Amino acid sequence: MKTILVVPTAEGVGLTSACLGLIYALECQGIKAGFLKPFSQERQNGPDRSNALYQHLFKSETVEPINYEELTRQWQSGQRDELLEQAVHLHRQISKTHDVIIVEGLVPTAQDGFSNELNAALAQALNAKVLFVSQADLNHALHSASIVDHQLRQFGGTASSRTSGILFMRTRGLPEESAQIPVTLNTNLRLVKEITEFESQIKRNFPEIGSASFPIVGMVPFSNTLSVPRVSDLATQIHASWINRGKAEKRRVLHSSLMSANINHELNKFIAGELIISSADRIDVLLASSLAVSNGIPLAGLVLCEYPQPQQYIFDFCQNAVKHGLPILHTSMSPLDAAQRLKYQHNEIPVDDIERATQVTRFVASHIDPEWLSQLVNGDYSARLSPSAFRHELVQKSISAHKRIVLPEGDEPRTIQAAAICQARGIAQCVLLAKPEAVIEIAKARNIDLPNDLEIIDPDLIRDQYIDAMVELRKGKINQLQAKEQLQDTVVLGTMMLALDQVDGLVSGAVHTTANTVRPAFQLIKTAPEYSLVSSVFFMLLPDEVYVYGDCAINPDPDAQQLAEIAIQSADSAKAFGIEPRIAMISYSTGSSGTGADVDKVREATQIAQQRRPDLLIDGPLQYDAASVESVGRSKAPDSAVAGRANVFIFPDLNTGNTTYKAVQRAANVISVGPMLQGLNKPVNDLSRGALVDDIVFTIALTAIQAEQQAQSIQNK
Template sequence: MARSVYVTGIGRGDGRQVVELGVMELLTRQVDRVGVFRPLVHDGPDRLYDLLRSRYRLGQPAASVFGMGYEEAAALQAESGTDELISRLVDRYHAVADDYEAVLVLGTDFADTGLPAELALNARLANEFGASVIPVVAARDQSPEAVVAEVRNAHHAYASLGTDLIAMVANRVGDPEAADAVRALAERLPEPVFVLPEEPALAAPTVTQIKELMDAEVLLGDAAGLARDVRGLVFGGAHLPAFLPALTEGCMVITPGDRSDLIIGSLAAHSAGSPALAGVLLTLGEHPGEQTLALASRLAPGTPVLAVPDGSMPTADRLLGLEGKLTAATPRKAEIALGLFETHVDTGLLTERLSVVRGERVTPMMFEHELVERSRTARRHIVLPEGQEERVLRAAEVLLRRNICDLTLLGEPAVVRKRAAELGIGLELLGDDELPASGGGAVARIVDPLTSPLRERFAATYAELRAHKGVSYELAHDIVSDVSYFGTLMVQEGLADGMVSGAVHSTAATVRPAFEIIKTKPDADIVSSVFFMCLADRVLVYGDCAVVPDPDAEQLADIAIQSATTAASFGVEPRIAMLSYSTGTSGSGADVDKVRRATELVRERRPDLLTEGPIQYDAAVDPQVAATKLPTSRVAGRATVLVFPDLNTGNNTYKAVQRSAGAVAVGPVLQGLRKPVNDLSRGALVQDIVNTVAITAVQAQGEPAGS
């Protein structure tokens, strides 16, 4: 029977979507098939379910997610009684639970439902579903005494109704004294109570939300600009000198459309980086002239300029109180929400109390979750040379929010900060001499290789390392200003634990400094790479698909041993298949002989590893083919590490499997270096960068921090 978790509340405005998203994250780390059930639903789209479906790739039919509408439920309860309502919802719940290993149940929202005794209804449903319950209590703008009373009352209410309480959450706690009071209360309750603070970035609406609410016309702006958070409203009516000091970071300027001076002045301030605006909203149905709009677009490319027909006061009335929403269209807010949840909830304890037995299958999402969890166990420091690149900045925000690692971004600080602000990215980017805020979370610093005091030190180090190649100090001083060399030297000197680059730089530009400076491990002959190929039900390791063009037998054996070590370090039990166009003794020729010799070398050097070769791909991964071709092999049909005979074969195969089988390819992950440096594809997505940085952080955990 499916394990079921019921997230509910005691009233409106508790922001429990953060908790529902966090619990879904925990469930999907444990099992492959997680269902969602919302017993009662309002008409119209369900934003949270759309987010869950998009983020967690749910294949569940939408019709099975929802029990019935509130109006239908109220009418049924009035006509036939609560028992009949409960009976029908239980039947619909079990239609979902029968098909899934775990089910997340989304409780009623206490908003215009027309149902009496709604808390008791949630408790009854949870009991009938056999679900454990996590009540969420709203604590925004409440005194410590009021918050404690709400938590105590919620606990009593759900406990007295016989529910299986496994935890409670006080959400949106803005008062530190209230947080302390709730923690003191938690010591007297049998279940853990987690305290989530108010997070302004979640409460802030996006420019798109304002556009949709006001049915505004978009005069200027791109998709990234429309995704910015609006952290305040500034109304423009004064003359420009009096108006400019009122601008705040992330604000939206609201001004009549005929005030070209305020429009251009605001965007000029934004262009100067002081401060970065979310956008401009023009009222009264007035549009600036073409010249003004053309100047505005050049001053602040991508920054939204919207127009509405109403005046400033009616516009303000509609906007005040508008809050951000977690939706499929706001993936950045989902990352912020998960970061908040994971920072303030003991996820290990909650997972244990959820009592979900981990499945044997390893899905792509489960592998990604495991990477993030492992990277957080001993947080490392990773340098990102491409600090001004949009995808890198967006990945950096995710990495910091999820507390995956500390970061150094290379680039000119003013340019990096301005770029982050233009993208609406809420990063606290510290300078060399700035101290982080208290809290112990992951931090990011900006270092400019051109002006850093480290440049002289690195120049001396590099000149010494490359003296045999005739590199002078003066030449080294120029070379180490390159971000790839500077980042590599940070790793070499123990100022960072690893480096990830390649979003805009070539593979050669990323790995050449590592070859020159960090060099190979004593037990490695070459630097090679692997991809983690996350299929629907397992993870395979492919090597080498990115670095060594045509390895000889000795190099191929080295690649196999390195790949097996990498696989084991990431929880994949290594069973090595040395691939060829021939299986066993059925073929001959120089290419087959190379693989046969490499297989012998692996067995000689590492007799503890299960190794088979030469072997064809189908015999390596398909048990039925293996039973025919190599029936006695301990690897055939069960291989997890697949070693390709050359780069041409490996690169084409990983891309073919990625595209045709829908596999998630994580990598390339470099192996054989003394310290971890990893390369990105220049087409890497934000999630690819996050995964690669997490892998690098895990690799670095094998070495003492800062070594």
């Protein structure tokens, strides 16, 4: 999936026109692109303008954006992750039917100071390339470039792999004839003096802008005929009523003139496309307008101001102008105030101006460099799953799984709240092992709304029914008395429910240790037939991508065979959650540069894993920086398909893995989801005792997805 996020540098740069032009340019290359506007900044009710224009022009459906009130409410209340997850959800709906998606970003305004920050986060969440849109003036090259440079820095500059170029809209200073010729800085217009000077000034002062890594992908000339409103678009701006609507939907305002002098000195203003603004008591202006229209001059319209509109008998003298469709408006504003209001009329295309929208779309498309566009769309995108996309996929997949998850710590407050959330959102059918009255009391005290279908089972009422089954499962190791005693532990009880297929998964650890959670699983669930050990992974939600770390919780010092198995388990776990695995076997040495038992173990494990799973991208030994940093990877392992691009990191031992995950988590303020256990016959997952409610919700979702994956695996055998 290729996604291009179009980000404006300011208000009024022609953002929607740029998006529509980009879609049309792709269509001209045979690529049908989808359109997404995740967030609306329109404060009035009704259809979103960008969406409506897209649907009219391309006869295609899209999704409604999150409205402005909801956007600002969630942002101000700190629900930024939730906003991005909603944006990912909308993106996924469009991606079902399109291979390329053009996303319209937020406009930076004085009211919405969060726009740039949210745009940058959106680019990461959607794994999108960023195309900036700005205005340009060939006579003020440095000012035009400085605006772009300021915006570019907020997205990591040209060093960022996301920033892809700048499209200059409404470019002033181009020769008139260039309005009909594509201007992409790679055409014959390089010979035009103004273009050449503009480009050279930018290169001298802002060398990054216009470079190969951040090209100027087009310069769309300012067009009088395409950037001007219809007369019908002006009425609300000046609070006017119609005396004669005429051809107001067709006539465009190329210029406007305020009539203040004697009519003898104003006749030169009565030209095609002129909007005449006059006091309503200037009958001479009304008659002159009528005469001009009768003589074949297509005035844009006439605005009569301040005084009461003229009597009907005066209009009777102007019937010929009325018949020719001259739009005439009346406003109580003074002529000067009306003229000032119209001077600051925005240039955005109204929803119903399909003619202008069509022309603008094709005009913009003709000025976008097709070679750049082709390279961008057909180029290699690193398959990255962002944290927002990961959380979204996690929830959606768990909802589809419809699994029953037991929570042995049923009277723990965070667990109760997480279970209520999961139940309400359909993430899982949760089963709390606890006294119902205790759960209800805690819920009331903490204002938790318990869904009616949330299961709460009193452990005392069901323990005895599992004694015989537990003795059978641990035949020769425990007797009935010992089984009854062990079943007093709700983790053991929940594990027995899982062993007997009464639930699909188990989540514990909010108050129990890892050993308390894992030991019953080892004894009663055991490892899956294809594996010889149980290991763990953490999903590390870095700002730009999700990494998988294994094993950071279970195996202290795996040998080469075990390390290879951990790598394979971790790769399959990554795939199950939408991450295309590129597996790095981590060591203190890269390639053949180092020797010693520790490096040899990693090297041998890499070879074993490659032989067992030739379908996977696995390389090692690799140092962490060689695995994760592209420039270091190219330097230290230039022939590796994994170096610099790894997203699954397999550590040589528990000491290294646990230390690394905690260092990254704390130092970089990264959210980690897990540990998720892998290799068991059925899913059991451990929580950190400091887990937040959201951590528990995501772990329940992980467990539900694991259960579904295992069920599908059994069906396919």
